[in-house]
């Protein structure tokens with residue numbers, strides 16, 4: 001069987017989460033900082049550790065079959081690859097930002113102005129779509145200092161907390177693109193079964209992350225009220241307790257409405273609520 005290759009970031013913001021995801025998929029490999037390739041001992045897969053800039057093209061050209069990279073890099077490099085799975089980490093927004101004291105008030109105010117960025121293709125598409133002609137200045141790092149140095153009137157960069165903008169006297173002006181890490185695949189990939197197996201494993205890890213396993217006790221007369229509040233994977237398991245008239249309910253609750261749901265369950269008569277993390281959900 002042909003060994004698949006997956007490219008992930010060697011070091012940087014996506015490295016740790018990419019390694020963690022693959023390990024949670026049950027893949028055994030060494031994560032030496034010095035090596036470029038690491039074989040997986042229990043799955044026909046090799047992991048290539050690369051700069052994120054190189055990942056989209058390596059996958060497009062088939063040097064790697066799969067890759068984990070920010071959507072922003074795929075958009076910027078304009079490669080032809082398959083989007084296989086959004087991964088829920090590395091979330092950020094690409095924004096145009098202007099100095100706090102700028103007199104630019106609306107998008108058309110960017111006409112004729114200089115915008116510094118490391119993402120000229122994404123910015124260029126956005127400006128064209130909005131009929132704006134600006135002078136795009138390509139800078140490969142520390143874009144946020146360019147207005148202060150008099151090199152540009154605005155910047156276009158990745159923002160997550162907004163702290164970098166703030167500490168450089170800049171304010172967000174327009175959101176252009178949301179991004180998160182994504183699993184991409186080569187367009188002519190042959191080994192479909194193996195790739196599907198990997199995607200299934202990734203999805204089971206992602207599903208588990210979004211949910212908590214909950215066990216609670218409730219009296220039989222309140223049981224239906226509690227069940228009505230529970231979405232569950234299918235239906236909750238109900239187990240009799242030694243104390244007559246009481247049962248334990250086992251179920252799964254989505255992380256996003258977790259606290260709201262717990263307080264509703266308490267009001268409905270649930271007691272002794274135990275919440276546990278889930279490792280994987282295989283459907």
Ligand code: PRT
Nearest residue numbers: 012013051052053070090091092158159160161162163164
């Ligand atoms: O060495 P290599 O080339 O592989 O890495 P890199 O330095 O080019 O990229 P890296 O590790 O910084 O980012 C990898 C990917 O993480 C990006 O392509 C995005 O998809 C994603 N990501 C998520 C981010 C951020 N959040 C982020 N905050 N990438 C960069 N930043 C930077 C941003 O450029 C700015 O300088 O963080 C600063 C802003 O952060 P806040 O929190 O102050 O707003």
Ligand code: ZN
Nearest residue numbers: 051052053054
């Ligand atoms: Zn990079």
